[in-house]
Amino acid sequence: MARPRTHDEALRLKLLDRAGELIAADGPKALSLRKLAADAGTSTTAVYSLFGSKPDLVNALYTEGFRRFGARMAGTALTGDPVEDLVALGSAYRASALADPNLYGIMFTRSVPGFEPNEDAEKLARKTLEPLEAVIRRAIADGVFLDVPPETVAVGCWAFVHGLVSLELTGNLPEEFDVTGSYETALRANASGWLRPQISRNGPS
Amino acid sequence: MARPRTHDEALRLKLLDRAGELIAADGPKALSLRKLAADAGTSTTAVYSLFGSKPDLVNALYTEGFRRFGARMAGTALTGDPVEDLVALGSAYRASALADPNLYGIMFTRSVPGFEPNEDAEKLARKTLEPLEAVIRRAIADGVFLDVPPETVAVGCWAFVHGLVSLELTGNLPEEFDVTGSYETALRANASGWLRPQISRNGPS
DNA sequence: TCGCCAAAAATAACACCGTTGCGATACGCT
DNA sequence: AGCGTATCGCAACGGTGTTATTTTTGGCGA
Numbered sequence: 001m002a003r004p005r006t007h008d009e010a011l012r013l014k015l016l017d018r019a020g021e022l023i024a025a026d027g028p029k030a031l032s033l034r035k036l037a038a039d040a041g042t043s044t045t046a047v048y049s050l051f052g053s054k055p056d057l058v059n060a061l062y063t064e065g066f067r068r069f070g071a072r073m074a075g076t077a078l079t080g081d082p083v084e085d086l087v088a089l090g091s092a093y094r095a096s097a098l099a100d101p102n103l104y105g106i107m108f109t110r111s112v113p114g115f116e117p118n119e120d121a122e123k124l125a126r127k128t129l130e131p132l133e134a135v136i137r138r139a140i141a142d143g144v145f146l147d148v149p150p151e152t153v154a155v156g157c158w159a160f161v162h163g164l165v166s167l168e169l170t171g172n173l174p175e176e177f178d179v180t181g182s183y184e185t186a187l188r189a190n191a192s193g194w195l196r197p198q199i200s201r202n203g204p205s
Numbered sequence: 206m207a208r209p210r211t212h213d214e215a216l217r218l219k220l221l222d223r224a225g226e227l228i229a230a231d232g233p234k235a236l237s238l239r240k241l242a243a244d245a246g247t248s249t250t251a252v253y254s255l256f257g258s259k260p261d262l263v264n265a266l267y268t269e270g271f272r273r274f275g276a277r278m279a280g281t282a283l284t285g286d287p288v289e290d291l292v293a294l295g296s297a298y299r300a301s302a303l304a305d306p307n308l309y310g311i312m313f314t315r316s317v318p319g320f321e322p323n324e325d326a327e328k329l330a331r332k333t334l335e336p337l338e339a340v341i342r343r344a345i346a347d348g349v350f351l352d353v354p355p356e357t358v359a360v361g362c363w364a365f366v367h368g369l370v371s372l373e374l375t376g377n378l379p380e381e382f383d384v385t386g387s388y389e390t391a392l393r394a395n396a397s398g399w400l401r402p403q404i405s406r407n408g409p410s
Numbered sequence: 411t412c413g414c415c416a417a418a419a420a421t422a423a424c425a426c427c428g429t430t431g432c433g434a435t436a437c438g439c440t
Numbered sequence: 441a442g443c444g445t446a447t448c449g450c451a452a453c454g455g456t457g458t459t460a461t462t463t464t465t466g467g468c469g470a
Binding site: 209237238239249250253258259319 | 426427428429430436437438
Binding site for chain 1: 232233234313314315316318319321330331351353354356357358360361363364365366367368369371372375376377378379382387390391394395396397398399
C-alpha cells in the first residue's frame with residue numbers, strides 16, 4: 001500500500017482541544033473549520049477525514065463535555081438527606097455549567113445550529129444523571145418523597161437547575177438579580193416540594 | 206425630494222410574517238435573507254432598509270413573540286389559590302411554547318447566533334412575567350408562601366417551567382418520558398415547595 | 411535500486427450565507 | 441420639461457461548510 005496516515009490521534013486531540021478553546025472564547029459562532037484547521041497547522045480536509053463533518057466534530061466536544069460533567073456529578077459527596085443531596089448536586093450542576101458556559105450550551109441548549117448528538121453520545125449524557133436518580137429513588141423508597149414515578153421527580157429537579165442555569169447564562173435574568181445568593185434557597189424550596197407531608201395537612205388526595 | 210419609498214409597512218409585515226413561517230417550519234437555521242427576500246418578491250436590500258440587519262429582523266420577531274406570549278399570560282384565569290394559579294400560569298407558558306417552538310427558541314434560548322434583543326424588546330419581555338410576580342407577591346404578603354424575596358420565587362418558578370419546556374423542545378428528555386402527564390404534578394410540587402410550613406413538619410429551619 | 415501505484419492530504423472549486431458599494435431608476439420640484 | 445436626489449436592486453466581497461480534483465508520498469514488486 002502507500003503513504004501511512006499522518007492525520008492521527010494526536011492531531012485529533014489537538015483539533016478537539018483547539019475547537020474547545022475557540023468555542024469557550026467566542027461562542028459556537030466562532031468555530032469555523034477553516035480557522036480551526038489553520039490554527040492547528042493543517043487543512044480543512046483533516047477535519048473531514050478525522051471527524052466526518054462539523055456536526056461530528058461538535059459531537060466529540062459534546063461527548064467530552066459530558067465526560068467531565070459526569071465526573072463532577074458522580075464525585076459529589078452525598079449525606080443521605082435527600083433535600084441536602086439534591087442541593088449539593090444542583091450546586092455541582094451549576095458549577096459545571098459556569099466552568100465552560102459555551103460547552104454547556106452545546107450540551108444542553110443546542111447552541112450549534114446543525115448539530116444533534118448521535119445515539120452513543122446521548123446514552124452517555126443520560127448516564128450522567130444517574131447520581132440524581134439514585135438519590136430520588138432512595139428518597140421515594142424510604143417514604144421521604146412523594147410516591148410518584150421517580151422519573152417525574154428526576155426530570156423536575158433537572159429541569160429546575162437547567163432552567164436556572166440557562167436563564168442565567170443566556171442573560172435572561174434581570175441584571176440586579178443575585179443568582180448566587182438565591183440559588184441555594186431556590187434549590188432547597190424545589191427539593192422540599194417533593195417531600196411527603198409528614199402527618200398533618202388536609203389528608204391524602 | 207425624489208422617489209417615495211415603496212418599502213412600506215405592508216412589505217414590512219409581509220417579511221415578518223414570512224420570516225416567522227420559515228423559522229416555524231425549518232428552524233432558525235433556515236431563515237436566510239436571500240430566501241426571505243425572494244419569497245416576498247423583493248431584494249435583500251429591502252430587509253436592510255426596513256430592519257437594518259438580520260439581528261434587527263429577528264428582534265422584531267422576538268418582540269412579536271413576546272406580545273403574543275404576554276397576552277396568553279395576562280389572559281390566564283386566576284383563582285386566588287397561589288399553588289393553583291402557578292400551575293395555571295405554568296400550563297399557559299408551556300402551551301405558548303408548544304404553539305411555536307422555534308419562536309420560543311428565539312425568545313428564550315438565543316437560538317439565532319448573532320442576535321441579542323435590544324433594550325425595548327427586553328423591557329417588553331420582562332413585563333410579560335408580571336402576572337407571575339403578582340401572584341407571588343400576594344402569596345408572600347398573605348403569609349401563604351415563605352418570606353423570601355419575591356424575585357427569588359419568581360425566578361425559581363420561571364426557571365422551572367423554562368427548564369421543563371426547553372428540555373422538552375430540544376429533545377433532551379428520554380423518548381418514553383410522558384411530559385404532558387407529569388407536567389402538572391411537577392408544577393404543583395414546585396409551587397408547594399414555596400409554601401410556608403403550616404403547623405407540623407419537623408420545625409422551622 | 412528503480413519505478414509504479416494506490417492511498418492520503420492539500421488545494422481549489424462550489425453553493426450558500428450576511429452585508430455593502432454602486433449604478434440605474436423614477437418621482438417631486440423648479 | 442428637465443434636473444436632482446432619494447430610493448432601490450444588482451452585483452460584488454469576504455466568509456462559511458462541503459466536495460471534487462490534483463498533488464504528494466511512501467511501500468512493494470520487478
